[in-house]
Amino acid sequence: MTYSLIQLAPGAYDLLLNGEVIGSVVRTGERSNNTVWTAELLENLPHGQRPAPFVEVEHTFLTLEPLCDWLGDPQVKSNFGRSAIARSA
Known part of the structure; x- marks a missing residue:
């Protein structure tokens, strides 16, 4: 399984598995205090169907x-600050 992250804004990423968006990765809290990063699936799949x-x-x-x-050290790409036209190129 190959994961990748696409940065949408500071502290916000789409989580892709084999090129398909399956969840998100977000930072909550203040940058210097109480920061937590959460990886979350879009669907509440049964335990046996969740991707490792x-x-x-x-x-x-x-x-x-x-x-x-x-x-597993996903590739990280950034769409932050790029127009929709640039993202599709």
Whole structure:
């Protein structure tokens, strides 16, 4: 399974599995205090149908780095600050 992240805005990513959006990764809290990163599936699939490594629908991490490690070091792309025309190119 190959995950990738597409940055939509600071602290907000689409989570893709083999090119299909299956969830999101978001940062909540203040940048310096109480920051939590959450990986969340779009659908509440039964346990046996969730893609690895998802055991639950949501998983939280203190920083983005361990979240990315958990996902197997996904490729990270940015759409932040680009127009819809540039994104489709």
